[in-house]
Amino acid sequence: MSRNPLAPSWLVQPQSANALAPRVWSHNAVRAASGEIEVAGVSSTALALQFGTPLFVIDEADVRARAVEAVAVFTREFARIGAATHIYYAGKAFLSTEVARWVTEAGLNIDVCSGGELAVALAAGVPAEKLGFHGNNKSHAEIERAVALGVGVIVIDSLIEIERVADAAAHHGRTQAVRLRVNTGVHAHTHEYLATAREDQKFGITLADAPAAVAGIRSHASLCFLGLHSHIGSQIFGTDGFGEAVSRLLELHAQLLATGPVPELNLGGGFGIAYTDVDEPVGFSEIAAALADYVLAAATRLGIRVPAIALEPGRAIVGPSTFTLYEVGTIKNVEVTGANGDTSVRRYVSVDGGMSDNVRTALYAADYSVRIANRASDVAAELVRVVGKHCESGDIVVLADYLPGDVTPGDLLAVPATGAYCWSLASNYNYLGRPAVVAVRDGAARVIVRRETEADLLSRDAGISSPSLPTPEQAAQPVMNGIA
C-alpha cells in the first residue's frame, strides 16, 4: 500500500495495527486470544461496560513494579559509588490516595507542590516526613501547614522564601530541613540539551547567587540545609544534560562544603517515556549508571565525598501504566489537499472524550498512539486522526496513527501512556465530566477516582434555582459521553 502523504515522517506503518508495542503499553496489557486488549486479565469491553467511557485504566502492578525498580536500581548504582539514595515520586504527574500508597509501599517518598497535593498524600496516610514540598510561589498558608505537619523537606525556590520558611519553622519550634533550588542553566529535552548561564524560566536562583543564599539559610537556627536541588527538564531521553548539570552542581556543592555540611544533592526528574513506538527512552538502569558515573567523576575531580543523591521521577513511574479507553462515535474521511495540489484522505475518528481528559496533544504537540481495544482486525490499516467531542478544531487526542480500516462507531479505542499529566491536567471544558480512574490488578478492577457527575459539575454554581434542575437521582448519574 502506498504511503499516505499526510502521515508525519516519523510515523512507521505497523506490520499489524493490532500489535501492542511493549515499550508504549503497561507490563500487563496484552492483545488476548479473543482479540480484545486486556489488562491484568480484564478485558476492555468489561471495563467499558462496568465503568463507562472515557476511562483511565491504570495497571496497578505496573506502577508498583516501576516504583520498586526505580528504588532498587538507583539504590544499587549509587551504593556502587558510596552514596545513599532518596527517591521521591513526583506527585504532579498523577496523584490519588491509592497511587500515593502504592509508591510509598515501594519505598518512595513523595514530592508535592501545593497544599492540595499535600492533602492527598496525607489523606493516603503517607507520613509527613516522607514528603518534599516544592514550588516557586508557595503561599504563607502552605508553608505554615507544611512546617506544622512536619513535612520532611521544603525546597526553597527564592531568596524571599528563606525568611518565610525560617519564620514558620521558628513559630512552630521546629528545625525544618530545606533544599535550595538552583538554576544550572542546563535545559534538556529529548536527546539534546542547552547550557547557558541561567535558563530563562521562573524556578530557582543562579549558581552565582547560591552561596549567599545558603549562608542565609545557615544563619537561621530553625533551618537545616540539606543541599542543592536542580531539575533540568522533562521527557528527557539522553543523559548528557545530567552530566553537565552534575558537573556544575558539584562545583558549587564543593564550594559550599567549605563553610558547612552539605549532605545531599537532589538532581530532580525528567526521565522520558515512550509515547509512540519510535520513542526510545533511557531505562532506569542506564540513567542510574550514568548519573552515578557523573557524580563519581565530578566528586573525584573536586576531591569531595560523594553526597547522598535524591531524585524525583514521576512520569517514568506512572506514565506507561495507564491507557485511556474511549468509544468511537463518528468517523469522517476528509479529503485534504497537500502542498503539491494532490488530494489525500485523512480519517477523523471522534471519541467521547478529548482535550478535557488529554490536553497534552494540544498543549505540547505531544504524539500518542492508538489501538482498537474491543477486537482485533485484519483489515488493512489506514491513517487516522483521533479527535474528541469538544467544540474546538484543536481538540485532537492522537495526531496520527494507523488503525484497521474497519474501525467503526461503537468500537473501543485505547490510547496508551496516558498515566502522567492527563488526569492531572484534566478540565471540565464544555462541561464534560472528568473520567473515572480504574485500577486493574490480578483480574479485578476497582475505581480509585470516581467519574464526575452532573451534580459535581453544577455544584459550585451559585445561581441554581430553577425547577429544571435535574433531580438528585438524575444528577448523581455518571456523565456518560459515549454513543453506546
Next chain:
Amino acid sequence: MSRNPLAPSWLVQPQSANALAPRVWSHNAVRAASGEIEVAGVSSTALALQFGTPLFVIDEADVRARAVEAVAVFTREFARIGAATHIYYAGKAFLSTEVARWVTEAGLNIDVCSGGELAVALAAGVPAEKLGFHGNNKSHAEIERAVALGVGVIVIDSLIEIERVADAAAHHGRTQAVRLRVNTGVHAHTHEYLATAREDQKFGITLADAPAAVAGIRSHASLCFLGLHSHIGSQIFGTDGFGEAVSRLLELHAQLLATGPVPELNLGGGFGIAYTDVDEPVGFSEIAAALADYVLAAATRLGIRVPAIALEPGRAIVGPSTFTLYEVGTIKNVEVTGANGDTSVRRYVSVDGGMSDNVRTALYAADYSVRIANRASDVAAELVRVVGKHCESGDIVVLADYLPGDVTPGDLLAVPATGAYCWSLASNYNYLGRPAVVAVRDGAARVIVRRETEADLLSRDAGISSPSLPTPEQAAQPVMNGIA
C-alpha cells in the same frame, strides 16, 4: 529609558503603566482616585479581601451591554437587507446559570455543545426552545435528552447523525429542527484567511456532500431542515473570510432552495476581542454591516431571497467583561543572555494562580496584559513576565508587559480580558482549587460560581480512609493560594 531587548516587537512601552486601555478592559473598570482598579464601584482590594485570590471578576453590566448591543446591531443591519436575525450566545466561552440568564434577558438564544452545558442552561431556567445543540460527536444520551426536552435546534455534524437525530425525534413524536454543519474550506484567523476545498478539521461535511445530506434530512418526517451552519474560525479581526464563506454558503443555499425550503443560514461566530492594547478587533457594528452587505450581494447575484441569519458570538460577549485578580507572591530578576551575547533582565512576577485558571497563554501562545490593581505607581515601568505557581516552567500567564518597577509581593495584579475560555478551560493541575467567579454591578459584588474547596478536590478520590484527612470544617475552607 532604553528598550529591553527581551520585549517582543509588538509590545509598546506604555506612557503610564497605570492606564487601562479601554478596549482591553470592561466598560466599568477604572483606575480610581485612590489609585486602585475599581469595577462598577468596587475596589480590587475589597474584592480580594472578601473573596480571596485568584478571582475572576466579571462586570455584569458589561456583559449585559455587549449582549444587548449584539442583538440590536445585528438585528438592525440584517433588517436593512430584509433578513430576520437569531443570535446565540456560544456557551462554551463561559457558562453559568447567572450568565445564561443575563444573555437570555438581552434577547439571545444559547448555543450549547454537551449535556453538561445543556444542564446549566436548563438550571438557569432558559426555555429549551431557545437552545441550539452543537457538537461533532454527540452521544445518543445527549441527542435523546436534547430532543426530549424540546431543544430549539440541533446542528447535525455528520451523515451518521441524521439517522440518530431522526430516530430520537421519531421516538419522542417530535419534529426536530436541525441545521447542517458544512465545512466551507474557509479558515479565518486574525486578519487573514485561507480558502481550500475543505479545511483539514473534524467539523462538518463538504459543500459537495451537502445536497445529498440535506435530501437525507428532508426524507425524515421527524426532522425539519432550517439551513446550513458554518463556523470559520476564532478570534477573527477582519471580515474578508466571512465574505468568502457567505459566497460559498449562499451558492449551496440557492441550490438547496430548488428542492425545498431553506429559511435560515447560520454563520457561526469567531469575532475577535482585544487581549492587549495593540489588538484592533472589529466591533459588532462593522461586522454586522459587512456581513449584511456580503449576504445581500450574494443573494442578489444568485437571485434568491435573503434568508434569516443566525450568529453565535461568545468571546465577544463575555471575554472583555472579566479580569482575573491575583496576588503577587515572589519576584525574581533573571539575567537572560540574548542571541548576540548581551545580557538583559527579565523580571518574573509569580502570582497565586497560573495555567490552571488560564491555560490559553500556554495552549495558544495567547498574549495578555497586566496592571497593578491595588495601587497606582509612578515608578518607571519595567518589562515583566507574570507566571503562576504551578510546578512547570511553561506556567506563564502574561508573556510580556510592563509594570511599575516597584511591584512587590502582596500587590494585587489584574489581568484583563479573561472572560472567555479561561474558567471554561480551568483545571485542578497540582490540585489547585479553581477560583470563584464574582459578578460586580452597581457597587455590589456577589459570587456566581463559588471557589473550589479542598473537600471538592478530594471528593472523587475513592481511597480516602486515613485519619489524616482534614475535618469537614477544615476541608470546607476555600483553598487560598495567596501569600497574604
